[in-house]
Amino acid sequence: MNSLQKGNGSVVRRVKLATIHLLALGVLSGVVVSLHAGEAISPRRLIEVVDISGPVVSPDSSQVAFRTEQASVARNTYDSVWYVQNTDGKTPPRRVGEGGVPLRSSAGLSLPAFAVWSPDGRWIYYRALMDGKVGVWRASADGSSAKPLTNDPADVRNFLLSADGKTLNYSVGATRDEVIAAEQSEYERGIHVDSSVPIGQGDLFRSGNVEGRLATQRLDVLGDGFARVPLLSGVPDRWKAIDLLTGKTRDLEASEVPSPQTIASALPKGESKPWRYALDTVNHRVALLTRVGDQGDLVQKPGVELSVLLGKNSPRHIECQAEPCVNKAISGVQWKPGSEEVVYTVSDPAEGMAQSIFRWNVKSGEVRLVARSAGLLNGGQRYGLEDPGCGLSSTALVCVAADANRPPRVEKIDLETGKRQVLFDPNASLAADISADMPVKLLRWKDAKGRLFTGQFFAARRTGDRPPPLFIAYYLCPGFLRSGYGGEWPLATFAEHGISALCINYGPFSFDAVERYNQGLSAVKSAVDLLASSGEIDRTRVGMGELSFGTEITMWTAFNSDLLAATSITGALLSRSMYLHGSLKGKEFISRAHKVWQLGSPDETPEQWKRIGLEFNLDKIRSPVLMQVPEQEYVWLLDSAVPLMLDHKADLYVFPQAPHFKFQPRQLLAANERNVDWFRFWLQDYEDPDPEKKSQYAVWREMKAHASNRGENPAGSRGD
Structure with a gap:
């Protein structure tokens, strides 16, 4: 998170x-x-x-x-x-x-x-x-x-x-x-907008699901971020x-x-x-x-x-x-x-x-x-x-x-x-179907600094001489891995469709933002090296996605390496708009931003903003980005999403009334199925013939055409 x-x-x-x-x-x-x-x-x-x-x-x-x-x-x-x-x-x-x-x-x-x-x-x-x-x-x-x-x-x-x-x-x-x-x-x-009002969301009136109904919310004064409580919860x-x-x-x-x-x-x-x-x-x-x-x-x-x-x-x-x-x-x-x-x-x-x-x-x-x-x-x-x-x-x-x-x-x-x-x-x-058709194994490996990482690996069946693509989810891998930690990336489904999937557990969490992000990047890079060197995956066709902290590592990997051919995120990253909205909470937020990201306002710490802020590194994004974002957070992502969309590098969906973790079954199903379509399109050059998906693929084909015009070579266009 x-x-x-x-x-x-x-x-x-x-x-x-x-x-x-x-x-x-x-x-x-x-x-x-x-x-x-x-x-x-x-x-x-x-x-x-x-x-x-x-x-x-x-x-x-x-x-x-x-x-x-x-x-x-x-x-x-x-x-x-x-x-x-x-x-x-x-x-x-x-x-x-x-x-x-x-x-x-x-x-x-x-x-x-x-x-x-x-x-x-x-x-x-x-x-x-x-x-x-x-x-x-x-x-x-x-x-x-x-x-x-x-x-x-x-x-x-x-x-x-x-x-x-x-x-x-x-x-x-x-x-x-x-x-x-x-x-x-x-x-x-x-x-009346004050420090308790969650202004970084799509609506302020009855915008959150509280006790089974849409209700107005306030920021939790006892919390350490953007956690919300119902109106009159202080009674x-x-x-x-x-x-x-x-x-x-x-x-x-x-x-x-x-x-x-x-x-x-x-x-x-x-x-x-x-x-x-x-x-x-x-x-x-x-x-x-x-x-x-x-x-x-x-x-x-x-x-x-x-x-x-x-x-x-x-x-x-x-x-x-x-x-x-x-x-x-x-x-x-x-x-x-x-x-x-x-x-x-x-x-x-x-x-x-x-x-x-x-x-x-x-x-x-x-x-x-x-x-x-x-x-x-x-x-x-x-x-x-x-x-x-x-x-x-x-x-x-x-x-x-x-x-x-x-x-x-x-x-x-x-x-x-x-x-x-x-x-x-x-x-x-x-359980019987997964056990019979989709064996999962625990991977352990070390990066160049000797740091140990672990992950659960779903190996896809080979359909030819070429190794399969790989999807990576970086965050946590507890218990049954239905759809990653964020619930939107169906790992077993990917593997069944010919895309191997790896869920990576994050390491010790450092307060130093650059060190924290680089550790995630190193885990991803060393995992790709391990699997590619053994011939288990094709390193030219690697996708990545996750929620929250996993979103941060996904986009850090995207603009600090050439590892990824496609990415998918949900939720916002720290941005100038998030900082602006959070600063209304006062010194609690400002102190936390300094401690966790080493950030003051953009004028106070411009170099750190340029180093870790996605919106300052959009020119380095080479892989297409699918953004499936909850309405309560999408405003904070627009600093980056709009420029990327205008450059045909991103496709954005906003899920009405959704909080940090989507939970409405139909919204979850839509996000999961679109992620399967997205990575199959970019990593396998595959399009679902379902006529209801024509408009989706029209957008993605246009993105692929613009990538080719920029001299980029999307992984999916290389063929299987």
């Missing part, structure tokens, strides 16, 4: 950075078998993958609840469903309740789902957007009933179940009518309580407002907040992950230290000193219930961010491997949102597993033996 946009504001406070027809297990209600094995791995199949999140184990460990989320291109919406399954895996999961319209961050990412079990294991409680209202729902674990518990004029922000399971406390802000009235008042009286929480026996609701007095234990309350006075942590509220312990090591010019310190604090009054940290937890990329931590053990996750950069899970006994110091994966093994998160981890009991983990070539499924992992058992695999048909 672009460095100024890392904070993904949302109605769920401080969740930071910002899909799916069920293809198998037709025995389940609502599961549709829509495609046959062996059919093309199309962008639509990849978009309609079933995502799974929020596994949480019941108090007696016999059941697990989780939520599925699936895009429907036909209806241009998402279906989300809560399931409960017995952890012995002997029966299929039971559909217990609708999950409603998925709640999203302002960047467009689906927010983590979570459910709370009743103490007796009979019910799960969860927040859901239904019929335009965000409320708390209760579903019976046996699937017999599901109903809303709240009927508030305001949307529910948070909820807590009492320890005895008899009372539900929940918080709300401004009412829905108050928010709509405030929006309408601004529409009629004019929106303080009001807490209410429902007696679950009588159904009566009352307002809570200030003294009654629940104050769950926080990390601040668990640490000794003066102790700094750790990078990540896990609280054991029963035994008053906290497991800590602390960033350590020489930070140098890096955004964060390179190492992670695992330790525990046994009570607030005990300032002594017990550090994990066993080999499996020293100098390891530990990314998550949980307490094993009723034990002296901490369960932690390692996301190994040398293995392409593959995750492994370990147990650490804090008294004996012993560390044991539980499970090792080739991909993700967590609570279902693919993006940078904080992951709550796998569902955990005293004997087993229940995780969402996903590999580069295998879509998400629910797995149970025995903590003692490490035995893995698939409980639920709704994507089995697609």
Whole structure:
């Protein structure tokens, strides 16, 4: 994600950075078998993958609840469903309740789902957007009933179940009518532009999708960039309580407002907040992950230290000193219930961010491997949102597993033996097709400076003596690689059509912009050298594209090398217009721009602007650029897009009301399919005969003709 946009504001406070027809297990209600094995791995199949999140184990460990989320291109919406399954895996999961319209961050990412079990294991409680209202729902674990518990004029922000399971406390802000009235008042009286107004987007009135409707937004004053929040989101929480026996609701007095234990309350006075942590509220312990090591010019310190604090009054940290937890990329931590053990996750950069899970006994110091994966093994998160981890009991983990070539499924992992058992695999048909037709392998290589890079490589089938073209996505490659990190470049589809695809994980993030960009360029160049030298790809036919930070590296590569024959981006890069709009936020933005890009205003730092600004380097762009940009960001790209379009070097599409990550299924499908057409046109000299695409190809042929007139030789014109 672009460095100024890392904070993904949302109605769920401080969740930071910002899909799916069920293809198998037709025995389940609502599961549709829509495609046959062996059919093309199309962008639509990849978009309609079933995502799974929020596994949480019941108090007696016999059941697990989780939520599925699936895009429907036909209806241009998402279906989300809560399931409960017995952890012995002997029966299929039971559909217990609708999950409603998925709640999203302002960047467009689906927010983590979570459910709370009743103490007796009979019910799960969860927040859901239904019929335009965000409320708390209760579903019976046996699937017999599901109903809303709240009927508030305001949307529910948070909820807590009492320890005895008899009372539900929940918080709300401004009412829905108050928010709509405030929006309408601004529409009629004019929106007063100040530092909170997101002026760098196509519209200011009801331009963003908030809680399932188009709503007016403001910039998050607590954020570090262009993250957005709904109008009136600053209205303080009001807490209410429902007696679950009588159904009566009352307002809570200030003294009654629940104050769950926080990390601040668990640490000794003066102790700094750790990078990540896990609280054991029963035994008053906290497991800590602390960033350590020489930070140098890096955004964060390179190492992670695992330790525990046994009570607030005990300032002594017990550090994990066993080999499996020293100098390891530990990314998550949980307490094993009723034990002296901490369960932690390692996301190994040398293995392409593959995750492994370990147990650490804090008294004996012993560390044991539980499970090792080739991909993700967590609570279902693919993006940078904080992951709550796998569902955990005293004997087993229940995780969402996903590999580069295998879509998400629910797995149970025995903590003692490490035995893995698939409980639920709704994507089995697609997994079988990709495994049979599209093998994926992890690549490791070093650049000229000895820096290690990793990536997932989809090798295309050869159709002749000439090696296939290559498409590169540079950013992150977590879990199942449906369409790159940004969701718009279907890697398996490229490979099926004869274009090999490589997803590259970025390296340590440096504050020095030129160093950061050159590291990305070096990763791309060394990967091309590696694959071309082994005869696996044609170095004269290389395309590249990604979202956000991946967009920055794509365009840096385009104007600092001759590696690329075609490029595709979504979202904006830092430009003079972005800087101008951001400066309205004041010193927070200006300080960040200086720290992250070493930029002041164009008059203050002209040489740095000329060095890294795309609009100052347009004459160096030789490869054609497809720009498929969300409306909330396209204004910032016009400084570069318009001159490139006038020079027949760029084609621009703007997606109405889209945020940083597009999420509407039809918009995603259009972007994916156009990217396939784009790279097949430039890298393979191929045009889809679909008559509806005539105007698209007319523009691209004109671009190719102008490139030839300039003496450039587009890769696609060389023939196969």
